[in-house]
Amino acid sequence: MGSGPGAELGEFMRGDGVEPSLIELLLSVAAAADRIEALVRRATLAHLVGVTGATNVQGEAVHKLDEAANRILVDAVRASGRVAILVSEEMAEPLPLGGGPFALYIDPVDGSSNADVNGSLGSIFSIHAAVPAGLPPAGRAQRGSGYVMYGPGTSLMVTWGRGLHEFALDPDARRFVLARPDLRLPPSGRTYAVNSGRRAYWTAGVRAFVDDLTADDGKRGRPYSLRYSGSLTADLHRILLEGGVYCYPGDAKAADGKLRLLYEASPLAFLAEQGGGRASSGRAPILDIIPRTIHQRVPLYIGSVAEVELAEAYVRQEGAR
Numbered sequence: 001m002g003s004g005p006g007a008e009l010g011e012f013m014r015g016d017g018v019e020p021s022l023i024e025l026l027l028s029v030a031a032a033a034d035r036i037e038a039l040v041r042r043a044t045l046a047h048l049v050g051v052t053g054a055t056n057v058q059g060e061a062v063h064k065l066d067e068a069a070n071r072i073l074v075d076a077v078r079a080s081g082r083v084a085i086l087v088s089e090e091m092a093e094p095l096p097l098g099g100g101p102f103a104l105y106i107d108p109v110d111g112s113s114n115a116d117v118n119g120s121l122g123s124i125f126s127i128h129a130a131v132p133a134g135l136p137p138a139g140r141a142q143r144g145s146g147y148v149m150y151g152p153g154t155s156l157m158v159t160w161g162r163g164l165h166e167f168a169l170d171p172d173a174r175r176f177v178l179a180r181p182d183l184r185l186p187p188s189g190r191t192y193a194v195n196s197g198r199r200a201y202w203t204a205g206v207r208a209f210v211d212d213l214t215a216d217d218g219k220r221g222r223p224y225s226l227r228y229s230g231s232l233t234a235d236l237h238r239i240l241l242e243g244g245v246y247c248y249p250g251d252a253k254a255a256d257g258k259l260r261l262l263y264e265a266s267p268l269a270f271l272a273e274q275g276g277g278r279a280s281s282g283r284a285p286i287l288d289i290i291p292r293t294i295h296q297r298v299p300l301y302i303g304s305v306a307e308v309e310l311a312e313a314y315v316r317q318e319g320a321r
């Protein structure tokens with residue numbers, strides 16, 4: 001039972017020889033996700049939908065759930081004693097937590113606006129070795145990463161650098177149990193995810209890429225179907241399981257797109273590569289980008305190798321920026 005489907009998260013990690021301090025940190029994140037899941041389930045009843053009235057460091061409205069989930073994660077991780085420094089989408093500055101071998105980067109609630117309409121939400125995390133000022137090396141150095149998707153069921157997709165695994169939250173036992181070990185992305189898929197409402201701002205390369213995917217060309221497996229939910233974790237979950245591509249390109253209004261490198265693009269890129277997929281800014285693999293600031297944004301193309309390479313080819317045609 002220790003390593004097959006049905007294995008509990010801690011048991012599986014111990015069986016895989018993961019170092020004890022990393023196990024303890026991942027279990028504290030999973031325990032926080034369990035509590036966030038309970039909040040998400042009751043969000044409408046508990047008047048946790050809507051915004052607080054504050055704006056975060058990105059200039060975006062803070063939702064009540066963002067604040068609550070951030071608090072839960074900070075408390076759980078502090079109690080684990082394994083994190084020296086914590087960087088969160090919801091906090092302008094890195095938070096020193098007193099010691100431990102790791103730095104942790106979190107997006108407590110991905111797709112926050114979905115909370116108002118009972119849509120899918122997520123939490124994303126990235127683990128590096130502790131770094132003094134909170135600025136880690138390139139994403140390839142991550143010690144682990146993952147996301148929790150709060151959908152009709154709650155899934156934890158996680159890696160510690162030896163494959164991509166899906167755990168499901170057992171809603172009665174309140175434990176994450178192994179659902180699908182060693183997931184591999186299909187080399188290509190039939191769906192794409194992008195906010196087409198921004199088409200007027202897209203560059204010629206992005207337009208040409210999406211036109212290619214949606215061409216009337218059955219022989220080349222076109223047109224792809226569009227699947228876009230407003231929650232990156234939910235959209236990526238489909239893509240990790242069925243193949244395809246999620247894009248948040250840079251455009252005329254936002255040269256670096258919307259998504260943040262350290263706690264959105266990089267952890268998800270690590271997961272995708274561990275499953276045999278690919279993640280790129282269009283110009284470089286996400287995992288090779290050396291961060292300059294903790295909240296920096298980056299264009300993101302992530303999913304199956306075939307579609308991400310095609311996106312890169314179209315973006316490169318535009319010439320070096």
Ligand code: AHM
Nearest residue numbers: 107109110111112195230231232233
């Ligand atoms: P958030 O972390 O503030 O919720 O922002 C990230 C979200 C992603 O989940 C989603 O794919 C994207 O923003 C949607 O943005 P847009 O409405 O511009 O398409």
Ligand code: MG
Nearest residue numbers: 107109110111
């Ligand atoms: Mg968020």
